[in-house]
Amino acid sequence: MGRTQPSLTRIIDLELEKLDKIANKLRDEELAEIIKEAKKNVRKIEEAAQDELIDPLEVILLAFLVSNRLRNRRDT
Amino acid sequence: MPSSSLIGYVIDAIPRYNKIEIVLNGFRKASIETTYPIYVITNEPEKIMQIPDIVKYYEEEWRTIDNRKIKVYRFESRSIEAYYYLKNKVEVVNEFPSIISQTLERLKALPMHKVKIENNKIELLENENSIEFPEINYAKIELEDWYGKSPRGKNYILYLNGKRKEEGDIRDLELEVDVAECSGISYDKVKASVKVLEEKKRSPVSIKGLIEWSKTAKVLLREIRYATIGKALTTNEAWIALKRKILIPRIKINVEKKRSLDELIFADKGGLILFPNTGFYENVYQLDFSSMYPSIIVKYNISAETIDICDDLKTPLHNICLKEKGIVPEALEKLIERKNKLKAIDEERAEAIKWMLVASFGYLGYRNSRFGKIEAYEMVTYFARETMRKAMDIAKKNGLIVLHGLIDSLFIKGENIESYIEEVEKETGLRMKIEANFDWVIFTKNRTGEPYPQRYFGKLKNGGMKIKAVIKDNMPNLIKEFLNDIFKELEKASCYEEVKEIIENFDLREYKLRAFYGKPVDYVLWIKGKPYLRNSKGFYRAELGYKGHDPYYYLAYLERVYSDLLSWIA
Numbered sequence: 106m107g108r109t110q111p112s113l114t115r116i117i118d119l120e121l122e123k124l125d126k127i128a129n130k131l132r133d134e135e136l137a138e139i140i141k142e143a144k145k146n147v148r149k150i151e152e153a154a155q156d157e158l159i160d161p162l163e164v165i166l167l168a169f170l171v172s173n174r175l176r177n178r179r180d181t
Numbered sequence: 182m183p184s185s186s187l188i189g190y191v192i193d194a195i196p197r198y199n200k201i202e203i204v205l206n207g208f209r210k211a212s213i214e215t216t217y218p219i220y221v222i223t224n225e226p227e228k229i230m231q232i233p234d235i236v237k238y239y240e241e242e243w244r245t246i247d248n249r250k251i252k253v254y255r256f257e258s259r260s261i262e263a264y265y266y267l268k269n270k271v272e273v274v275n276e277f278p279s280i281i282s283q284t285l286e287r288l289k290a291l292p293m294h295k296v297k298i299e300n301n302k303i304e305l306l307e308n309e310n311s312i313e314f315p316e317i318n319y320a321k322i323e324l325e326d327w328y329g330k331s332p333r334g335k336n337y338i339l340y341l342n343g344k345r346k347e348e349g350d351i352r353d354l355e356l357e358v359d360v361a362e363c364s365g366i367s368y369d370k371v372k373a374s375v376k377v378l379e380e381k382k383r384s385p386v387s388i389k390g391l392i393e394w395s396k397t398a399k400v401l402l403r404e405i406r407y408a409t410i411g412k413a414l415t416t417n418e419a420w421i422a423l424k425r426k427i428l429i430p431r432i433k434i435n436v437e438k439k440r441s442l443d444e445l446i447f448a449d450k451g452g453l454i455l456f457p458n459t460g461f462y463e464n465v466y467q468l469d470f471s472s473m474y475p476s477i478i479v480k481y482n483i484s485a486e487t488i489d490i491c492d493d494l495k496t497p498l499h500n501i502c503l504k505e506k507g508i509v510p511e512a513l514e515k516l517i518e519r520k521n522k523l524k525a526i527d528e529e530r531a532e533a534i535k536w537m538l539v540a541s542f543g544y545l546g547y548r549n550s551r552f553g554k555i556e557a558y559e560m561v562t563y564f565a566r567e568t569m570r571k572a573m574d575i576a577k578k579n580g581l582i583v584l585h586g587l588i589d590s591l592f593i594k595g596e597n598i599e600s601y602i603e604e605v606e607k608e609t610g611l612r613m614k615i616e617a618n619f620d621w622v623i624f625t626k627n628r629t630g631e632p633y634p635q636r637y638f639g640k641l642k643n644g645g646m647k648i649k650a651v652i653k654d655n656m657p658n659l660i661k662e663f664l665n666d667i668f669k670e671l672e673k674a675s676c677y678e679e680v681k682e683i684i685e686n687f688d689l690r691e692y693k694l695r696a697f698y699g700k701p702v703d704y705v706l707w708i709k710g711k712p713y714l715r716n717s718k719g720f721y722r723a724e725l726g727y728k729g730h731d732p733y734y735y736l737a738y739l740e741r742v743y744s745d746l747l748s749w750i751a
Contacts, residue, residue, distance in 0.1 A: 148632055
């Protein structure tokens with residue numbers, strides 16, 4: 106029923122999957138680790154962005170920024 | 182014409198020439214003289230009068246759903262055949278509810294209601310909105326084969342008036358009831374005024390639920406036995422439209438207004454999701470808004486004919502007109518009231534009404550829905566998100582922790598829940614109830630470690646477990662049994678350590694052994710209502726008989742499910 110837009114969660118997962126594949130092909134362990142870290146925050150960002158007009162890639166970008174900040178905080 | 186009076190419940194009706202035959206419970210029949218109303222939009226009413234069965238006509242003023250005045254002719258026909266003839270020749274309107282239902286309503290012979298028939302007259306012996314269940318005999322016959330319930334089965338189980346009565350060989354079944362839900366060949370073995378073939382049913386409600394639908398929607402059981410939930414719901418709305426003289430078109434023409442892609446993305450969103458904090462939590466409440474979407478429709482007067490007509494209530498998406506109560510809100514208000522009353526006396530019938538309420542929101546956005554409009558659909562999810570945000574803010578203000586939220590349900594940890602509910606109800610105007618009070622609950626994650634909304638299990642304070650989306654229909658019986666057994670054990674646990682210990686030390690040997698040497702029924706799994714087994718060549722249908730199984734598939738399945746359980750408590 107309704108118009109049924111594709112699920113935002115599914116689209117975000119698809120985009121992250123693409124990044125995973127790229128990291129695998131590059132055999133870049135560090136990039137794979139960064140993506141893994143970003144995945145931990147992506148649902149929280151998605152949740153907070155539900156009322157906004159937002160692109161799935163923007164959600165992923167924010168997740169990278171948040172995990173980067175957390176990593177910096179951990180390292181210092 | 183019957184000389185003596187008949188008192189009973191209207192089970193069925195058969196249209197005859199110049200009369201209608203009413204079938205009461207106990208196979209009693211009475212004929213009542215009547216004509217049938219046919220509504221037509223035409224410029225040549227006299228031409229239609231040339232049809233021999235048409236006896237007279239009336240000119241009436243009706244309104245379209247977008248409030249335009251329109252001239253409609255009501256023809257009275259001696260036979261229903263004239264209607265079938267006319268509907269292919271001219272523009273017939275108001276065909277829904279059916280002509281027979283409209284005729285019965287005029288005669289006050291409402292389906293499943295108590296009536297008295299005497300001297301060609303019908304007297305309704307109960308209120309139109311009565312919640313009494315008709316005193317009729319109804320039955321359900323299930324057939325069973327070696328793999329479970331099946332229309333090909335040779336053994337039957339008979340449920341009479343809701344209670345399990347007997348079982349046996351289908352060849353020995355003899356039964357006479359007013360209404361029966363049958364499966365497979367039992368359809369031919371039963372005598373009933375109205376029979377329902379389970380395999381053709383398109384709604385998820387029981388036979389008792391269908392009787393309730395027939396009574397609520399004032400439509401014959403024969404007409405809704407194979408209907409979708411949407412049809413039952415729309416019938417309720419159509420009665421309101423008919424009463425208000427709002428035209429019910431045969432085909433709905435509803436063009437959506439032009440919008441940019443950004444506007445569409447902004448407007449067309451579902452309910453709010455607060456992803457669960459995965460893991461183990463103690464003393465958690467699950468709080469649900471009662472009938473949230475239908476209540477929002479009623480509260481904000483959301484209906485096709487009230488959106489963007491005037492701006493009594495302005496929102497960032499659309500405006501709502503509050504001058505006249507909408508058709509959909511009026512129908513739903515009655516249904517919500519009925520469901521609440523039934524809940525106290527009959528859970529099964531309340532469930533049938535609940536299905537209509539559940540479908541009410543989706544049907545607003547369905548393109549063929551007669552009283553729907555996509556903009557109205559968008560307004561419902563908009564208000565639902567606003568309501569949930571408000572409820573979450575109030576929780577935060579009161580020092581409560583919201584662990585998970587989904588559409589109309591919140592999982593909350595903290596004190597003074599009763600006063601929180603009171604505040605939410607006051608602020609939102611919607612009713613909230615405690616759906617579950619957990620001693621402990623575990624919110625699960627998927628295999629990649631992300632939180633999985635609405636899949637959880639927990640021990641309830643008043644005993645028992647609540648398990649959601651962990652045991653699935655498409656799992657083999659062996660796995661279902663394993664999960665049920667482990668959850669039975671988990672009922673004894675009262676803290677995290679005990680839950681962990683039970684899961685980690687659960688003895689899998691019996692189930693592993695059964696993956697190799699179990700009974701054929703252990704390996705059956707149901708996909709879209711069809712039973713399958715798996716052997717080394719792949720999946721095959723259980724109806725073909727047991728043709729071996731692949732023990733390694735079932736063993737791997739068991740180990741996978743067990744490792745999921747372990748990961749959820751890690």
